[in-house]
Amino acid sequence: MFIELTEILRCPRDHAESYLVAAPITMDGRRIVRGVVGCPECQAEFPIVDGVAYFGAPGEARGPAAGASAPPAPGYDASGLAAFLNLDGPGGYAALVGRAARFGEEMVALIPGVHFVAVNPPAGVVPGAMLSVLVSPRGLPFKSSHLRAVALGADCAAPPWLAEAVRVLLPGLRLVAEDERASSQGLTELARGAGLLVGEKRPG
Ligand SMILES: [Zn+2]
Numbered sequence: 001m002f003i004e005l006t007e008i009l010r011c012p013r014d015h016a017e018s019y020l021v022a023a024p025i026t027m028d029g030r031r032i033v034r035g036v037v038g039c040p041e042c043q044a045e046f047p048i049v050d051g052v053a054y055f056g057a058p059g060e061a062r063g064p065a066a067g068a069s070a071p072p073a074p075g076y077d078a079s080g081l082a083a084f085l086n087l088d089g090p091g092g093y094a095a096l097v098g099r100a101a102r103f104g105e106e107m108v109a110l111i112p113g114v115h116f117v118a119v120n121p122p123a124g125v126v127p128g129a130m131l132s133v134l135v136s137p138r139g140l141p142f143k144s145s146h147l148r149a150v151a152l153g154a155d156c157a158a159p160p161w162l163a164e165a166v167r168v169l170l171p172g173l174r175l176v177a178e179d180e181r182a183s184s185q186g187l188t189e190l191a192r193g194a195g196l197l198v199g200e201k202r203p204g
Helices: 003-008 078-085 098-110 161-168
Strands: 021-028 031-038 045-049 052-054 093-097 115-119 131-135 147-152 169-177 187-193 196-201
Touching: 003 021, 003 031, 003 115, 078 098, 078 147, 078 169, 093 098, 093 161, 098 115, 098 131, 098 147, 147 161, 161 169
Parallel strands: 052 131, 093 115, 093 147, 115 131, 147 169
Antiparallel strands: 021 031, 031 045, 045 052, 169 196, 187 196
Protein backbone atom coordinates (compact mmCIF):
# COMPACT_ATOMS: atom_id res chain seq x y z
CA MET A 1 0.00 0.00 0.00
CA PHE A 2 1.27 3.44 -1.00
CA ILE A 3 2.18 5.17 2.28
CA GLU A 4 0.66 8.54 1.31
CA LEU A 5 -2.68 6.82 0.70
CA THR A 6 -3.02 6.78 4.50
CA GLU A 7 -3.97 10.49 4.33
CA ILE A 8 -7.29 9.70 2.64
CA LEU A 9 -8.15 6.54 4.59
CA ARG A 10 -10.76 6.35 7.32
CA CYS A 11 -11.62 3.62 9.79
CA PRO A 12 -14.39 1.44 8.28
CA ARG A 13 -15.89 0.76 11.72
CA ASP A 14 -19.11 2.34 12.88
CA HIS A 15 -18.01 5.63 14.42
CA ALA A 16 -17.43 9.24 13.35
CA GLU A 17 -15.05 9.65 10.39
CA SER A 18 -11.56 9.40 11.78
CA TYR A 19 -8.07 9.43 10.32
CA LEU A 20 -5.79 6.37 10.39
CA VAL A 21 -2.11 6.07 11.24
CA ALA A 22 0.30 3.84 9.31
CA ALA A 23 3.07 1.93 11.10
CA PRO A 24 5.30 0.36 8.43
CA ILE A 25 7.50 -2.62 9.25
CA THR A 26 8.84 -3.28 5.73
CA MET A 27 8.92 -0.67 2.96
CA ASP A 28 9.66 -0.92 -0.78
CA GLY A 29 10.18 2.67 -1.93
CA ARG A 30 6.96 4.53 -0.99
CA ARG A 31 5.05 1.26 -0.62
CA ILE A 32 4.31 -0.44 2.71
CA VAL A 33 4.89 -4.16 2.15
CA ARG A 34 4.29 -5.17 5.74
CA GLY A 35 2.90 -3.15 8.61
CA VAL A 36 -0.24 -2.00 10.37
CA VAL A 37 -2.78 0.77 9.89
CA GLY A 38 -4.30 1.83 13.21
CA CYS A 39 -7.37 3.82 14.25
CA PRO A 40 -6.79 6.23 17.16
CA GLU A 41 -10.58 6.44 17.72
CA CYS A 42 -11.43 2.74 18.31
CA GLN A 43 -7.90 1.26 18.55
CA ALA A 44 -8.61 -1.12 15.63
CA GLU A 45 -5.48 -2.39 13.87
CA PHE A 46 -5.61 -3.39 10.21
CA PRO A 47 -2.72 -5.50 8.92
CA ILE A 48 -0.77 -4.94 5.71
CA VAL A 49 0.57 -8.25 4.40
CA ASP A 50 2.49 -8.61 1.12
CA GLY A 51 1.52 -5.02 0.29
CA VAL A 52 -2.23 -5.65 0.70
CA ALA A 53 -4.15 -3.82 3.48
CA TYR A 54 -6.94 -5.84 5.16
CA PHE A 55 -9.81 -3.85 6.70
CA GLY A 56 -12.06 -6.76 7.64
CA ALA A 57 -12.03 -8.95 10.73
CA PRO A 58 -9.69 -11.95 10.40
CA GLY A 59 -11.42 -14.64 8.37
CA GLU A 60 -14.15 -12.28 7.14
CA ALA A 61 -15.09 -12.79 3.48
CA ARG A 62 -13.35 -10.57 0.94
CA GLY A 63 -16.25 -8.35 0.12
CA PRO A 64 -19.00 -7.99 -2.45
CA ALA A 65 -21.72 -10.56 -2.14
CA ALA A 66 -23.73 -9.81 -5.29
CA GLY A 67 -22.11 -12.91 -6.78
CA ALA A 68 -24.52 -14.98 -8.81
CA SER A 69 -26.94 -12.14 -9.56
CA ALA A 70 -24.23 -9.91 -11.05
CA PRO A 71 -24.57 -9.39 -14.81
CA PRO A 72 -21.66 -10.28 -17.10
CA ALA A 73 -18.99 -7.59 -17.47
CA PRO A 74 -19.80 -5.06 -20.20
CA GLY A 75 -17.92 -5.37 -23.48
CA TYR A 76 -15.51 -2.49 -23.06
CA ASP A 77 -11.81 -2.37 -22.39
CA ALA A 78 -9.47 -0.35 -20.18
CA SER A 79 -9.32 2.57 -22.61
CA GLY A 80 -13.14 2.65 -22.62
CA LEU A 81 -13.16 2.83 -18.83
CA ALA A 82 -10.43 5.49 -18.87
CA ALA A 83 -12.56 7.61 -21.22
CA PHE A 84 -15.65 7.28 -18.99
CA LEU A 85 -13.71 8.13 -15.81
CA ASN A 86 -12.57 11.33 -17.57
CA LEU A 87 -9.49 11.91 -15.38
CA ASP A 88 -7.92 15.10 -16.57
CA GLY A 89 -4.29 15.49 -15.49
CA PRO A 90 -2.12 13.78 -12.85
CA GLY A 91 -2.48 13.67 -9.08
CA GLY A 92 -4.88 12.25 -6.54
CA TYR A 93 -6.56 8.88 -6.22
CA ALA A 94 -9.11 6.77 -8.08
CA ALA A 95 -10.69 3.51 -6.87
CA LEU A 96 -11.48 0.37 -8.88
CA VAL A 97 -13.84 -1.77 -6.82
CA GLY A 98 -14.53 -5.51 -7.19
CA ARG A 99 -14.24 -6.83 -10.74
CA ALA A 100 -13.49 -3.33 -12.10
CA ALA A 101 -10.03 -3.77 -10.53
CA ARG A 102 -9.17 -6.23 -13.33
CA PHE A 103 -8.18 -3.07 -15.26
CA GLY A 104 -5.77 -1.91 -12.52
CA GLU A 105 -2.45 -2.30 -14.31
CA GLU A 106 -3.84 -0.99 -17.60
CA MET A 107 -5.32 2.09 -15.92
CA VAL A 108 -1.95 2.86 -14.32
CA ALA A 109 -0.38 2.75 -17.80
CA LEU A 110 -3.18 4.75 -19.48
CA ILE A 111 -3.50 7.51 -16.89
CA PRO A 112 -0.05 8.49 -15.60
CA GLY A 113 0.28 10.32 -12.30
CA VAL A 114 -3.00 9.13 -10.78
CA HIS A 115 -2.69 6.57 -7.98
CA PHE A 116 -5.21 3.74 -8.40
CA VAL A 117 -6.62 1.75 -5.50
CA ALA A 118 -7.99 -1.74 -6.18
CA VAL A 119 -10.59 -2.61 -3.51
CA ASN A 120 -11.64 -6.27 -3.20
CA PRO A 121 -10.04 -7.09 -6.58
CA PRO A 122 -10.31 -10.44 -8.37
CA ALA A 123 -7.45 -12.89 -7.90
CA GLY A 124 -4.26 -11.97 -9.70
CA VAL A 125 -4.32 -8.19 -9.10
CA VAL A 126 -1.06 -7.36 -7.34
CA PRO A 127 0.10 -4.06 -5.80
CA GLY A 128 2.55 -1.85 -7.69
CA ALA A 129 4.10 1.60 -7.37
CA MET A 130 0.92 3.32 -8.61
CA LEU A 131 -1.59 0.61 -7.63
CA SER A 132 -2.55 -0.07 -4.02
CA VAL A 133 -4.64 -3.10 -3.08
CA LEU A 134 -7.14 -3.10 -0.19
CA VAL A 135 -9.55 -5.74 1.08
CA SER A 136 -12.54 -4.19 2.82
CA PRO A 137 -15.69 -6.30 3.23
CA ARG A 138 -18.09 -3.70 4.64
CA GLY A 139 -17.51 -0.51 2.72
CA LEU A 140 -14.89 1.79 1.24
CA PRO A 141 -12.28 2.83 3.84
CA PHE A 142 -11.84 6.31 2.35
CA LYS A 143 -12.74 9.73 3.76
CA SER A 144 -15.77 11.39 2.16
CA SER A 145 -15.24 13.50 -0.99
CA HIS A 146 -11.58 12.56 -1.53
CA LEU A 147 -11.47 10.42 -4.72
CA ARG A 148 -11.21 11.68 -8.30
CA ALA A 149 -13.05 8.69 -9.80
CA VAL A 150 -14.61 5.38 -8.79
CA ALA A 151 -15.39 2.35 -10.98
CA LEU A 152 -17.64 -0.37 -9.54
CA GLY A 153 -17.49 -3.86 -11.03
CA ALA A 154 -20.68 -5.75 -11.81
CA ASP A 155 -20.21 -7.74 -8.59
CA CYS A 156 -20.59 -4.60 -6.45
CA ALA A 157 -22.90 -2.24 -8.40
CA ALA A 158 -25.33 -2.59 -5.47
CA PRO A 159 -25.69 -1.55 -1.79
CA PRO A 160 -23.61 -0.65 0.13
CA TRP A 161 -21.04 -0.09 -2.62
CA LEU A 162 -22.98 2.39 -4.76
CA ALA A 163 -23.72 4.72 -1.83
CA GLU A 164 -20.16 4.31 -0.60
CA ALA A 165 -18.77 5.18 -4.03
CA VAL A 166 -20.87 8.37 -4.16
CA ARG A 167 -19.79 9.29 -0.61
CA VAL A 168 -16.04 9.04 -1.32
CA LEU A 169 -16.16 10.82 -4.71
CA LEU A 170 -15.30 14.49 -5.04
CA PRO A 171 -18.37 16.50 -6.18
CA GLY A 172 -18.58 16.89 -9.96
CA LEU A 173 -16.40 13.83 -10.62
CA ARG A 174 -17.23 10.47 -12.19
CA LEU A 175 -18.58 7.12 -11.14
CA VAL A 176 -18.80 4.19 -13.57
CA ALA A 177 -20.88 1.16 -12.51
CA GLU A 178 -20.72 -1.99 -14.63
CA ASP A 179 -24.47 -2.55 -14.37
CA GLU A 180 -26.94 -0.45 -16.33
CA ARG A 181 -29.62 -1.20 -13.70
CA ALA A 182 -27.60 0.53 -10.95
CA SER A 183 -29.22 3.34 -8.95
CA SER A 184 -28.03 6.85 -9.77
CA GLN A 185 -28.95 8.30 -6.36
CA GLY A 186 -26.65 11.24 -5.58
CA LEU A 187 -25.46 11.35 -9.19
CA THR A 188 -26.23 13.33 -12.28
CA GLU A 189 -26.73 10.58 -14.85
CA LEU A 190 -24.53 11.01 -17.93
CA ALA A 191 -25.07 7.66 -19.67
CA ARG A 192 -26.96 4.43 -19.08
CA GLY A 193 -26.82 1.43 -21.39
CA ALA A 194 -24.54 -1.24 -22.89
CA GLY A 195 -24.07 -2.65 -19.39
CA LEU A 196 -22.94 0.61 -17.80
CA LEU A 197 -24.11 3.53 -15.70
CA VAL A 198 -21.93 6.65 -15.86
CA GLY A 199 -22.67 9.51 -13.48
CA GLU A 200 -21.21 12.59 -11.89
CA LYS A 201 -21.50 13.27 -8.15
CA ARG A 202 -23.95 16.07 -7.47
CA PRO A 203 -22.59 18.95 -5.40
CA GLY A 204 -23.78 19.26 -1.80
ZN1 LIG B 1 -11.94 3.04 14.27
